[in-house]
Amino acid sequence: MNTVKRYFGWIWMLLGPLVIYGLVDAATRYIDLSGQKDINNPVVWIIIVGIFTPIAIGLMIFGWYAWKGDYDRIPHSAAELEEDPTRRR
Amino acid sequence: MYKIINYLSEMGHSSIRRIIAASSVGTMIEWYDFYIFGMLAKTISVEFFPAGNPTAALLSTLAIFAAGFIVRPFGALVFGRLGDKVGRKYTFLLTLVLMGGSTFLIGCVPGYRSIGLLAPVLVLLLRLIQGLALGGEYGGAATYVAEHAPSNKRGYYTSWIQTTATLGLFLALGVILLVRSSMPEANFTPEWGGWRYPFWISLLLVGVSIYIRLNMSESPLFAELKSTGKTSVNPLRESFQHRANFKMVLLALFGAVMGEGVVWYTGQFYAQSFLETKCKLDFEQSRTILLWAIAGATPFFVLFGWLSDRVGRKWILMTGMLLAVLTYRPIFGYFLENSIALNPDATVITLPNEMYWRFVGLVFLLILYVTMVYGPIAAFLVELFPTRIRYTSMSLPYHIGNGVFGGLVPFIGLLLSTSFPGDPLVGLWYPISITALCLVIGVLYLDNKKDETVMD
Numbered sequence: 001m002n003t004v005k006r007y008f009g010w011i012w013m014l015l016g017p018l019v020i021y022g023l024v025d026a027a028t029r030y031i032d033l034s035g036q037k038d039i040n041n042p043v044v045w046i047i048i049v050g051i052f053t054p055i056a057i058g059l060m061i062f063g064w065y066a067w068k069g070d071y072d073r074i075p076h077s078a079a080e081l082e083e084d085p086t087r088r089r
Numbered sequence: 090m091y092k093i094i095n096y097l098s099e100m101g102h103s104s105i106r107r108i109i110a111a112s113s114v115g116t117m118i119e120w121y122d123f124y125i126f127g128m129l130a131k132t133i134s135v136e137f138f139p140a141g142n143p144t145a146a147l148l149s150t151l152a153i154f155a156a157g158f159i160v161r162p163f164g165a166l167v168f169g170r171l172g173d174k175v176g177r178k179y180t181f182l183l184t185l186v187l188m189g190g191s192t193f194l195i196g197c198v199p200g201y202r203s204i205g206l207l208a209p210v211l212v213l214l215l216r217l218i219q220g221l222a223l224g225g226e227y228g229g230a231a232t233y234v235a236e237h238a239p240s241n242k243r244g245y246y247t248s249w250i251q252t253t254a255t256l257g258l259f260l261a262l263g264v265i266l267l268v269r270s271s272m273p274e275a276n277f278t279p280e281w282g283g284w285r286y287p288f289w290i291s292l293l294l295v296g297v298s299i300y301i302r303l304n305m306s307e308s309p310l311f312a313e314l315k316s317t318g319k320t321s322v323n324p325l326r327e328s329f330q331h332r333a334n335f336k337m338v339l340l341a342l343f344g345a346v347m348g349e350g351v352v353w354y355t356g357q358f359y360a361q362s363f364l365e366t367k368c369k370l371d372f373e374q375s376r377t378i379l380l381w382a383i384a385g386a387t388p389f390f391v392l393f394g395w396l397s398d399r400v401g402r403k404w405i406l407m408t409g410m411l412l413a414v415l416t417y418r419p420i421f422g423y424f425l426e427n428s429i430a431l432n433p434d435a436t437v438i439t440l441p442n443e444m445y446w447r448f449v450g451l452v453f454l455l456i457l458y459v460t461m462v463y464g465p466i467a468a469f470l471v472e473l474f475p476t477r478i479r480y481t482s483m484s485l486p487y488h489i490g491n492g493v494f495g496g497l498v499p500f501i502g503l504l505l506s507t508s509f510p511g512d513p514l515v516g517l518w519y520p521i522s523i524t525a526l527c528l529v530i531g532v533l534y535l536d537n538k539k540d541e542t543v544m545d
Contacts, residue, residue, distance in 0.1 A: 005533055012343075012530075026504060039504050043150050048500070051158050051493055055342075062339040066534070070336045074536040 002072045012063030016056040023049050108237050109249045111305050112230040115185050115298040116250055118291070119226045120257025121264075122192040123219055125287045128265055132277075132284045136200040137212045145201065148209040156220035161492035162485055164224020166325060169481030172229050173324035176315065177236070177480065178307045181229030182299065188222035189295025191215040196288025200280040224492075228484030231467035236308040236476070241398055247467035248394020254463075255387050258357065262380070264290060310476050324481040328474075337473050338482055344535050345469060346490025348410045348527025349462040351520040354495035355417070356455040357383070359520070362499065363421060364448070367513055368428035369438045374445065382452035386460055393464035401537035402469040409461025410528040417517050420451050425513055494523055 027045040038044050065071065126133065130153075134140075138149035164184075172180035195215045201208045230250050238246040268286045269277055277283040306312075314320050321327050329335050357379075365375040397405050427447075428438045440448060470483040502516030509515045 001533075008529075008533060015526075030504070030507070037503065037507070038150075038500060039507060041150055043147060044500070047155060047158055048497070051162075055489065055493065058339055059343060062336075062343055065332075065336045065339065070332070071340065071534045074340075074534070075333070075337075076536070 002069065005071055006067050006069055009063040009066030009068075012066060013060050014063075016058075016060035016063070019056040019059070020049075020053055023052055105237060105246065108305065109234055109246055111298075111301045112181075112234050113249050113253050115181065115302055116226055116230045117253040117257045117260065118294045118298050119185065119188045119223055120254050121260045121294065122188050122291050123223050124258055124261040125192070125265065125291075126195065126216060126219065128261055129284055129287070133212070135278075136280060137198070137209045139201050142201075142206075144206060145209045148213045152209075152213045152216045156216045158493050158496060160217050160220030161224040161488040164221035165228060165484035165488040166224075166481065167221065168225020169228055169328075169484040170324045172225070172232070172480030173321050173478055176307050176311055177229050177233045178302070178305060180480070181226055181233065182302050184222040184225040184229065185295055185299055185302065187218055188226065189291055189299075191218040191222070192288055192291040192295075195219075196285040196291075202280065224484065224488050227487060228480050232471060232480050232483065233308050235468060235471035236310040243471070244397035244402065244465050244468040245391065245395040247471065248391045248464045250467055251394065251463050252387055252390045254353075255357070255383055255390070259380075259383065261287070262376075314476055319477060321477040324478045328478045328482040328485075334474070334478060334482060338486055340530075340534055341470055341473055341483070342486035342489055344527065344531040345406055345466065346486045347494045348413075348490075348524040348531065349406065349466055350490035350493075350495035351498060351523045352410060352413045352462045353459050353491060354498045355413070355517075355520040356452075356459040359498050359502065359516075360421075360452050360455050364424060364428075364452075368424050369435060370428060371437045371439050374440060378445070378448050378452050381449045382456050385449075385453050386456035389457055389460035390464040393461050394468065397465035397468060402465040402472075403531065403535045403537040405465050406462050406469065407528060407531050407535075409458045410524045410531070412461070413455075413458045414521055414525045414528060416454070417521055418514055420455065421514055421517055423451060424448065 027042075027049055030039045031042045031045055032040040033042070035041070134149060138145045138152075140146075168180050168184055171183070192215075195212055198208055198211045198215070227250075230253075231247055234247050234250055235243055264287045268283050272283050307315075311320075327334060328338060361375055361379045364370045364378060365372065368375075370378075393405050427444055428440065429435065432438065466487075470487060471479060474482040498520055501519040505515045505518060506513070
């Protein structure tokens with residue numbers, strides 16, 4: 001199971017940039033200053049791309065941690081979190 | 090530690106009931122405050138954001154999008170940090186004061202016709218304060234209740250907090266309907282008309298809630314931590330810069346809360362909007378269908394919270410997500426086939442009695458999924474993080490999951506239906522794919538083992 005968890009990490013790492021690309025691509029296609037809908041509004045897109053980019057980066061970091069085996073075992077207490085070797089990396 | 094165990098074991102049923110009630114009522118009022126703005130959006134936009142003025146339109150966009158997407162997570166960081174440094178009790182008192190105060194003041198701002206652009210600017214500022222306060226409230230209430238609960242009842246006790254978002258929606262809808270029905274429309278819509286009453290009523294509700302909360306004591310776990318000088322010096326750094334904690338924040342977000350947020354939003358909000366705009370159901374039917382379904386499903390928040398104490402949190406969350414992924418398209422397809430498809434030329438559809446109750450049953454099912462993913466989530470989040478950074482660490486993923494992922498359901502739905510106009514159900518691919526992604530991550534990486542103690 002741990003091997004599967006680790007290899008899936010690559011999928012999460014690849015999904016992050018794909019999400020950012022998809023959002024920027026959609027923004028450039030749909031922004032229209034003369035449009036009336038929310039999807040034509042540049043301010044909405046700035047907010048959405050701005051908030052989703054760090055989330056997508058978070059997904060990449062999640063994938064990296066998964067690949068490095070950080071999720072092989074989930075800690076069950078604060079003491080285990082303290083002892084977690086990844087804490088000092 | 091033994092002092093706390095003794096304290097919790099000596100605490101009677103009436104004490105814990107008081108703690109749950111004080112926390113839940115305050116949180117419900119915060120949701121009420123947040124919802125009335127959305128429910129009165131049409132009147133508010135006429136009074137404060139008039140069409141044709143580009144600056145007012147920009148401020149309106151910011152009020153709608155920034156309050157949910159940026160300010161809520163930011164509020165989670167600001168108040169989470171405060172809650173982990175100063176204490177749970179005073180922090181969630183502060184969020185209540187800010188929310189109640191800003192809601193009341195929105196009801197006092199003169200309209201655009203009286204003070205020009207200052208009106209939308211003030212309303213935007215107050216709306217941002219509302220978003221900030223909401224971002225700080227939930228983590229405090231959930232943490233406070235969980236830190237008073239014995240380990241075998243943590244899911245059950247915190248599930249009462251989980252009912253508050255739905256009850257807040259009920260309260261907001263009820264107060265608005267009551268005010269609206271007590272006066273003719275000519276008295277409701279003017280600049281200083283009845284639409285302001287729900288905002289003013291908030292002051293009374295918040296006043297009562299503050300009084301109740303002032304009489305509560307600090308969480309025993311936090312008080313113990315503080316008395317021994319073990320509180321976190323910098324909860325933000327400890328939560329997000331220490332890899333061992335940060336990886337749990339990411340796991341909470343991508344393995345649970347992201348899916349929970351979209352299931353919650355799709356069941357409670359998107360379904361009603363779909364019935365009204367795509368199925369063309371009449372205004373009253375689309376709302377009463379939702380009200381009946383919510384009334385029937387609300388006790389299940391508590392049932393699934395209770396059940397999670399027995400079987401663990403993970404598989405209840407995952408089952409709710411799996412059912413959502415598998416049944417969203419058939420359920421929404423049924424709505425279409427039995428409404429507008431039967432009479433494509435109609436502008437408004439009124440369902441016959443039998444079909445009306447079938448629709449209620451299906452919306453009930455959608456909200457049942459919400460209760461499965463939302464009922465146990467507070468206990469799940471509380472158990473992931475240690476006491477010293479719990480408020481900060483659980484608040485951020487919660488508000489990103491619900492505010493950002495959930496709040497984007499209508500926007501991405503519009504985006505998809507503009508790109509693929511041939512499929513009326515295309516908007517569902519966003520909640521389905523986010524939930525499916527969360528389901529895969531949750532099944533792979535989450536652990537079903539219940540944390541026996543949150544006293545660490």
